[in-house]
Amino acid sequence: MGSFIGHVLPGTLFLLVGVWHIWSAVVRHVSNPKSFRVRVWNPVPGFDGKLKYMELYVIVIGAFIDMCIELFYSTHLKFFVNGVLNPHHMNDFEHSGMLLMFVIFGVVTLLSEKTRFLPLPEESLCFIAAAAFCGEYLLFNFHSTTHKGLEGYYHLLLVFLIALCVLSCAAGGIFPTSFPIDLSSGIAITLQGLWFYQTAFTLYGPMMPDGCRLKENMVSCHSTDSEVRGEFLANFQLFALVFGVLAGVAGSYIFVASRYGNSEFRSLHIIQDALDRD
Known part of the structure; x- marks a missing residue:
């Protein structure tokens, strides 16, 4: 089923990375449109370069902490029952695997950027990021936890947003000079983070639609009309x-x-304004 914290934690991670990606893409394009290239991560300026890799550290550390919560805290270290994986915590194991993909992406990118052991071009890093999002997509699309009703609808919309992340990251590797693609990647990641938040506040918080309620770790609606109204509300929220x-x-x-x-960017706009007046 999930929980409020279980959605807010990854939502915060995606939101921070997505907003920073949007801002950095816009600044890089405005500063020099001709030399613009897609970046799967963006250095943080200032402090004599000490914060340059902050985004990658946020991804690695944030995903690792969330993975430890899913793997150790949520399972209470009860990994096996009668010699097989604990069936009551399969969703926790799956979430851990998803988060591990982002840890791997962050570590590989750090090795590529900071060392000589794994020099990879930016296009390859885009495909690695797409693979991490693809793992997340497969998790939510083929989850062992059956999402039904209103909860299922919120997770269906989440799957669509994850698919956009996969496509935009992969497209960045194919079209490495496209500003719209780089910007779309940041937008998709930001929307995914916001939708995690929206799901948390709607299904596990104070924004539950009228006629629906959370009972015994399941969202149930009193009638089909209540469920349909909840889905319409989800559409409006998105x-x-x-x-x-x-x-x-x-x-x-x-x-x-x-x-x-x-100056070139500004001169272009001045010329365009003059042409418009003429």
């Missing part, structure tokens, strides 16, 4: 999140263009 993220992207682009745009 639309609101998409609209909010796109508005934030547009606002950040306008802000960055006015503050950090290079």
Whole structure:
């Protein structure tokens, strides 16, 4: 089934990485559109380069902590029952495997960037990130925990967002100079993080739709109409999140263009404004 914390923790990780990815992509493109290239991770400036790999450390440490919670705390160390994997904690094992994929991605990227042992081009790192999201997609699409009713609908929408992450990361490896693809990757990751939050507050928090309730670790609705209204609410919530993220992207682009745009970028807009007046 899941829990409030079980959705908020990964949601926070995806949200932080996604927002930073959007901001960095916009700044890099505005600063120099001609030399823009897709990046699967973005260095953090300042402090004499001491925070350069902060994003990768957040991914590795955050995913590792969440994996330990799923594997050790949630299972209470009861891994086996009668010689086989504990069937009551299969979802915890699956979540751990999913998080392990992101730990591997972060470690491989750090080795590629900081050492000479595994020099990989940025395109290869994009495909490794796509593989990590693909593992997450397969987990939620073929989960041992059967998601039904309203809970199933929220997880179905989550699967769609994860698929967007897979496609955008893979496309980044194929089209390494495309700003829209790099920006789409950040948007998809941000939306996934926000949807984790939305699921937590709706199914396990104070935003449960009227006519539905959480009882005995299951979401049940009093009638089909209540369940349908809950699904309509989920559609509206996703639309609101998409609209909010796109508005934030547009606002950040306008802000960055006015503050950090290079002279060539600004001259282009001045010429375009003159042509429009003529």
